[in-house]
Amino acid sequence: MKNRFRNIFLFFGIASVIVMLCTFDVSYHEIYLNLQRAGYYLPLIFILWLFIYIINTASWWIIIRSGGPINSLRFSKLFKYTISGFAINYVTPVGLMGGEPYRIMELTPYVGVERATSSVVLYVMMHIFSHFIFWLSAVGIYVFIHPIGWEIGIVLAVITALCLLLISVFIKGYRHGMVVACLNIGGHIPFLKKFAIKFAEKNKQKLQSIDQQISLLHSQKKRTFYTSLLLEYIARIVGCLEIWLILNVLTTNVNFMDCVLVVAFSSLLANILFFLPMQLGGREGGFALAVAGLSLSGAFGVYAALITRVRELFWIVVGLVLVKFGNKKK
Numbered sequence: 001m002k003n004r005f006r007n008i009f010l011f012f013g014i015a016s017v018i019v020m021l022c023t024f025d026v027s028y029h030e031i032y033l034n035l036q037r038a039g040y041y042l043p044l045i046f047i048l049w050l051f052i053y054i055i056n057t058a059s060w061w062i063i064i065r066s067g068g069p070i071n072s073l074r075f076s077k078l079f080k081y082t083i084s085g086f087a088i089n090y091v092t093p094v095g096l097m098g099g100e101p102y103r104i105m106e107l108t109p110y111v112g113v114e115r116a117t118s119s120v121v122l123y124v125m126m127h128i129f130s131h132f133i134f135w136l137s138a139v140g141i142y143v144f145i146h147p148i149g150w151e152i153g154i155v156l157a158v159i160t161a162l163c164l165l166l167i168s169v170f171i172k173g174y175r176h177g178m179v180v181a182c183l184n185i186g187g188h189i190p191f192l193k194k195f196a197i198k199f200a201e202k203n204k205q206k207l208q209s210i211d212q213q214i215s216l217l218h219s220q221k222k223r224t225f226y227t228s229l230l231l232e233y234i235a236r237i238v239g240c241l242e243i244w245l246i247l248n249v250l251t252t253n254v255n256f257m258d259c260v261l262v263v264a265f266s267s268l269l270a271n272i273l274f275f276l277p278m279q280l281g282g283r284e285g286g287f288a289l290a291v292a293g294l295s296l297s298g299a300f301g302v303y304a305a306l307i308t309r310v311r312e313l314f315w316i317v318v319g320l321v322l323v324k325f326g327n328k329k330k
Helices: 003-022 028-038 041-065 075-090 099-111 113-145 150-176 179-186 193-202 204-220 222-250 256-272 282-293 298-324
Strands: none
Touching (some): 028 222, 041 075, 041 113, 041 298, 075 099, 075 298, 113 222, 150 204, 179 204, 204 222, 222 256, 222 298
């Protein structure tokens, strides 16, 4: 990737971080006191996410390797692109897709633009697909360990129906490709349709080739497909340890399964508010509602959301630094 593009990603990321720091809902003194309260749990959370990003990288790595030679691409280099890509996604409003162009541009010199695009699209689909399975798992856990009234029953039924619908859409996308279909949808959206139609016509063969590579993974390389999906799902389960560590600072009356429910339902609400950078406000509200729903103090959810924000900011800064450093001229 040319340095001017890296500078654009870096500038946008730094500007977004500054805005986030200036719009915290609590005072910096209160943040400092809460970080002191977290103690040694905070660096443990940072390290935990190091391992989560390694799992994410492994999921993407096996997708890329399944497509053929990878030249001089190393796992460590892909790890760097993974962290930086997620960092850019965190600070990108409307769809959280800013990191994907960055990943494609960085990966293109190693495997070509078509394979780079198909692998990134496949990984994003796998990342999102694991969300739906995770939310379905949370519904099953809730039904198994908590009593259900009719109000909660309706909510869980709606979540289940929504997840099953989205899973069926994604399975269809895996079978027939997703890129051309998305551009066809874009061709019916005001202000976007002219660009989508023009782009689809200009790159018709390349887009069809990308879709063929996407469908190939599901139809002929099922072991790779399910291994990648399993790794993404494991990453989500491991991520629940973060909430377990945070809540254990405040109380011992919480188990890991409750933490899975907190993460699942808070992430569901945060993804509904996808148009906000870092889902500002949605994440905090989601944590507060999820924790309150488990008969814990809503203040626990606010505290958990705050520590999570600090962790996100830490890894955003790391990712943005990696955008600029560790790049070799090819």
